[in-house]
Amino acid sequence: MLAAADYAERRKESVPPSELRLAFRCVQWNALPNPGGLMDQPAGLVERMTIALNTYNAMKAWKQREPGKEGNFAKAYPDTWAIVQEVMRLRKHG
Secondary structure: OHHHHHHHOOOOOOOOOHHHHHHHHHHHHOOOOOOOOHHHOOOOHHHHHHHHHHHHHHHHHHHOOOOOOHHHHHHHOHHHHHHHHHHHHHHHHO
């Protein structure tokens, strides 16, 4: 989660985690990473890809928000704000 957040915010010399790179490809090609359907994917892979992609998208949106309008952002995008808060909590408390 933090690696995806760091990449979204271009922190340090971050690189996307493997699950995020895979999610980008799946979205681009509209295909799952392995043959078969959703339930045929390796255990946990789709969940990790979803978390990585949701985190990346949330942190990109947070980074692009209008400065000084954090309250408006939280009110307008409560699900996204929940992810941003979790990233902040993880960064603070590890």
